[in-house]
Amino acid sequence: MKTILAPLLLSLAMTATVFAGWPINDECPVDHKASRPIYRVKTDDGAVSFCCADCMQKFAKSPGSYPVKKKEGAK
Numbered sequence: 356m357k358t359i360l361a362p363l364l365l366s367l368a369m370t371a372t373v374f375a376g377w378p379i380n381d382e383c384p385v386d387h388k389a390s391r392p393i394y395r396v397k398t399d400d401g402a403v404s405f406c407c408a409d410c411m412q413k414f415a416k417s418p419g420s421y422p423v424k425k426k427e428g429a430k
């Protein structure tokens with residue numbers, strides 16, 4: 356039983372990680388430049404990406420000031 360479940364649970368965990376980490380936007384909400392997935396913050400809506408670390412910090416201080424424009428196809 357264990358030998359069947361282990362690989363299944365592992366692949367489920369990896370799938371969840373990928374979806375949780377994928378940014379919901381492709382435009383920086385702070386200055387509207389193209390965002391890069393390496394700069395991202397987790398929010399209730401999902402991961403939000405930014406163009407640079409400065410924008411990421413600005414957003415982290417007051418998330419309400421910067422509405423996130425979700426990319427097409429995102430939930």
Ligand SMILES: [Zn+2]
Pocket residue numbers: 383384385386387388405406407410
């Ligand atoms: Zn920015």
